[in-house]
Amino acid sequence: MKRNLSLFASAAMSAAFPVAAQEAKTYPAPSEIVASAKAGEWVAIAPSDMMVMDLAPDSKGKPRRLVIQLIPEPFSQGWIGNIRKLATAKWWDGTSINRVQDNYVVQWGDATEKKALPEGLAVVPESEYVAVSEIRGGTDWMDNALASFHAEFPEFGRKFPETLKHLPKAQSELSRAFRKTFRTDQYAEANMMIEGWPIALDMKKYKWPTHCYGMVGVGRNLSPDTGSGAELYPVIGHAPRHLDRNIALVGRVIEGIEHMSGLPHGTGALGFYEKEEERVPILSVRLGNETKDVPAFEYLSTDSDSFAAYADARANRRDPFFNVPAGGADICNIPVPVRRKIR
Template identity: 50%
Template sequence: MSLLLALAAVAASPVSAKPAAALSPGEVVAASPAPDWQAISPDDLLVMDLAPASNGRPRRVVIQLMPEPFSQGWVGNVRKLAAAHWWDGLTVYRVQDNWVSQWGDADGEDKAKAKLLPAGIEQVPQERYVVRPEGPERSATHEELDTWLATIEGTHAAWHALARKGSKVKDSDPYADETFFYRGWPVAASQAGPSAWPVHCYGSIGVARDMPPDTGTGAELYVAIGHAPRQLDRNLAVVGRVIEGMQFMSSLPRGPAPMGVYADPAERTPIVSVRPASEVADLPVYEFLSTESASFRSYAEASANHREPFYVQPAGGVDICNLKVPVRRRK
């Protein structure tokens, strides 16, 4: 074909429509319809107020507690401690770079100085780090999780039979056979057993403890402020996550002593109060993007395969902790 004929053919051919610009994960979230968002019950929220910053700015941290069936012995303890105002006047006494910020009673290991715990604090056995189909945490309200756990052994197909389609991240995870989202929370599972457990991600709140078999009471808590410390999964209890004010925990000065401890008490950050949300006036309503929604599936796909002009090569995957569940104040 001559060049003239070729040009004529191009001119005569229909003009293809310009492909729609790919949405970023943030744009997917912003465009998600209201029914795809699920309110967080104020019964599952704690509010921690730190001493104001040096410029007088308030520092409020809002915590969402882990739902059933995971970590409920420790979660129950945390609820009792908050109701008793136990943390009031204590401190953030440890901040280790790329690891955790930890708070509670800095004198807790000194029996002469330690603050007494409220009545009814449970000593939770380490077997409760995980949930099993035959375990004490099982109930009819968690039939979906129980069904999956009961059928996971030897097959991955069970996942796809459940109503949570699209919430699974991927099969390959260096720490677990499976990772997925259960009612808005990142969870991992093992085919051997089988069992499931909450994972440590940035912003996850865990229970500090001494050497095993001690499992901690929940009086000493930490929040992950660096790369997801997944090696802690099944070794310490995850009891919640920070949903607002994370910057106030992650930007604290790092402690100079080993493991990020503040050797000088004057360096610690005072805790003014920790309260159940029911005791805090004018607290906003918070909601999260349902991990069972079509919007979350689109958000996950966009997170795994960024196609915005900035990106040269889509990654083709995303790990469980990099797929942060969006949380917002209700509009």
């Protein structure tokens, strides 16, 4: 009898405390979600779509290498063509890093501005800062996914989060990852991840890549000059989104950004180095398929379930360190995971 009473008391106590109080739910950190992503959710980056930059060794003789992934169609392809020609011609060999501006960019190219460019470089118009996105009847996957939505909610723009709640799943081709990454934007009507890249949208016509940390842009002079691609820079500070649609973005650093962000800041205007000895020599720049020892890289598909969970975790940190989930994230605060390919 005493044993039965003991069991009854234990059951009563359990009923008095909710399950949630007994076992608090734990949430994985973004890094844990990425680590547990399935092999099939990773997308290989072709060596021909990478550019490898070797700088002169640091003060301790340690090699310094950066790997840059070039942005795919339909974005910035005029400049990409020029960059491929410059790399194949070995044009950057012997040039230097000339500018390091705090919380902004690192810029490289020919400091003398006298080195002859290879023949056949394209002059790219300013219209190529954006890509046309034919929402109605377009052919790429994003356009098709949005077509029925835009027809029913023609003025959704910044109201996307609210109107999405009322769109029946049966009418929508939007993936879970699309719903998790598509959001409103202070610099555009909306933004989302498209095939691994952070993209802003004018829902009626255009889409363009965004100036997030590590993104690589083309230096230029005043409009209508758009730059040839010979002067390049990666973002090393808070995302300068005001540059979107004003400068071409051609890729992102996927490995070795510390060799840029850790350089001494230039003391001249806009962070330019004032003395020749301050400049960091560039030994070589080659396309990935022209480099023997470049590792294989892959990125987490932004249309995968794991990326959807990762994006949600970045916007709503619930892992033990955080007390208050933010409830949202800027597109640049959801960096696409890139790793060396696991063999």
